[in-house]
Amino acid sequence: MKLAVVGGGSTYTPELIDGFARLRDELPVTEIALIDPDISRLELVAGMARRMLAHAGHPASVQATSSIEEGVAGATTVLFQLRVGGQAARNVDETLPLQCGCVGQETTGAGGLAKALRTVPVVLEIAEVVRRLAPQAWIVDFTNPVGIVTRALLDAGHRAIGLCNVAIGFQRNFAAALGVDPSHITLGHVGLNHLTWERAVYLDGKDILPEVLASDRAQEIADSMGLRVELLRRLGVIPSYYLRYFYAHDLVVEEQRAKPSRAAEVAEMEARLLEMYADQAVVTKPDLLSKRGGAFYSEAAVALIASLLGDRGDTQVVNVRNDGTLPFLDDDAVIEVPARVGAAGAVPLPQEPLGPLYSGLIAHVSAYETLALEAALHGGADRVRDALLAHPLVGQDAIAEELTGLLLEANRAHLPWTVR
Incomplete structure (x- = not known):
């Protein structure tokens, strides 16, 4: 079984390798192809991956290549975890919107749009290679x-x-x-990627969320998200931490302006991780990697791939076509909900109706995503401006106008259509 990882030079990759090593009975991988244009970085990560597998007694081989064709040929699954423009582009995504009083974040708002503009064309180009050289392969997208x-x-x-x-x-x-x-915990998880709420927390089938929210534990959860516990208790749900950008927008902007960007922190962390990966004595993933982000990524990836290839028919939270699941969205929209996963793909499970406090925001952001995809596919300042105007974290004409100019200028090197 060959798995290919596009963006295999990422410092995330040892997290993935650790999962393959620990969960070998669940997913018997025999070959892992790490694909990345940055050869020097790729070799460090590939060497680390080989040592980790050898230390764990795992027989899989590791191929390191800058060739998409060579890496994906014959793969059963291809994981996308690429970052077009690297941490430098991410730093712009997180800082440029602050100039206009908007949240700076790499996956939502103006920063998320910039990332989509850079990323979608590249991903589609790579996916065509997968279609040609590994037509039966599943693409698992972890790329934001x-x-x-x-x-x-x-x-x-x-x-x-x-x-x-x-x-x-x-x-x-x-x-x-x-x-x-x-295995005893399942979630009532609903929404869009990075715009989700836990409406239930089931312990062996019993919803314990009301008890959790009524307990002292609720304050701890609220504090971890930077939200008021009163909000969680009034809503009766637990929002993902990305909802803080919506529920406490101005406070977040104030905080972001007062400290270095997350991209700057991650860049420093990555430099230290790469030094560790270069050390031949390091044979297990460093503790520092847990601070890099992507916790439990490997477990989620292994479970999803095992279900797709093994037709297990179990339930996992994935991003999948709406197909009527949330009736206020178009069928073509992509939602993040529990789905039944098997050899034919993922089928979202039915969802209880959502109140307007949630459905309204989901519909708003889903409409933005439609416009963002149009801008990423077809280019044009007007399409970018429309997408910004539609996003609830921007939403004002003068700000959308200014951000459009700033965003396009900052990303010119990655957007060929901006060259006049």
């Missing part, structure tokens, strides 16, 4: 913004499913707090 990228892949007819670690993070955290195995 996952909802927009996954929709682009599906609209182009690719065998693709989007994956995010937010839901599995909630599940594992609840399990740890309750002292139970994660």
